[in-house]
Amino acid sequence: MRYQDQLFQQRENALLESARQLFQEQSWDRVTIAEVALLAGIGKGTVYKHFSSKEALYARLVLDCSRRHLSELREVANQASPQAAMRRVIRRAFEQLLADPLQAELCLLCDRPAFQERLDAPYREQFIELEGQYMALFNQLLRGSFGELSPAHCQNLLWGVEACVNGVMARIASGGFAHWAEPIELDAYFERVTDFIIAGLQGQAAALQAAPALSE
Structure with a gap:
């Protein structure tokens, strides 16, 4: 160089x-x-x-950190059995955010439409590419856990996971539960949210796979 x-x-x-x-x-x-x-x-x-702007600086921080997180999540997925990979990846994703609350806060910021509109096109394209890479990992985990699902079914399942993950990010960014009258220990919170996601995926995947047979 x-x-x-x-x-x-x-x-x-x-x-x-x-x-x-x-x-x-x-x-x-x-x-x-x-x-x-x-x-x-x-x-x-x-x-x-x-x-080119403060928004570009924010975006770069989020993109760089998200790529590192994705690389680690891929390793977690590859080292676990297909049945255990989804749970381990979800839990590790929560732990990554807890270890870096600033990343959780900036991720929520960068996801806002108004923020994306102010970004230069190359940064918007990088976010789209990164989203596709996360989706590819998610599809891999779904196939390992539930067998073949159509792209449309995978997208439907992703919406529920995304809502849960965004909720966890918001909770971490806000400082956890320390201000609650009865504080909740975050590790227990992560475990229950993970249970909820896995149970939802299992139920929805089974329903989606059964839907064609029911309509025949």
Whole structure:
């Protein structure tokens, strides 16, 4: 790698790390590009050589972390039996988010239509590509657990899982249950939500597979 390319990459990494540090210290919507540049020791104008907007900086943080998480989830899936893989992947996904509440918060932010509309096309395309990769893993897990399902059936099942995962992300981003009158231990919460997802998938998959036979 050329020296100039190395320098460019070092600056970019410094900006991403500075942004992450600032987001952990204060609300993401209050952080400015100028603050990120100052903490990174880089001129504000130079930031825009790397990121066209603050939204692009958010998106890059989420995309990079999500790709690392996906790589780990694939390993978890491959190391488990087909019957156990779905549960282990779901639980690990929750643990990943709990270990990095900022990622949960930023994922929810980046999923907003208004946010996506402000992103440059290449970033929107990367989110679509990443969604497809997660969907491919989900389809693999479904086939291992329930046999062949049509793409439409897999999509229907994904909607329920997505709703549950988004709920967990929102709970983690809000700080868990510490403020409740009777606090709930998060590990037990994850286990019950995972039970709910698995039971729902089992019931819905069976219903979808039986539907053609019932209509004949």
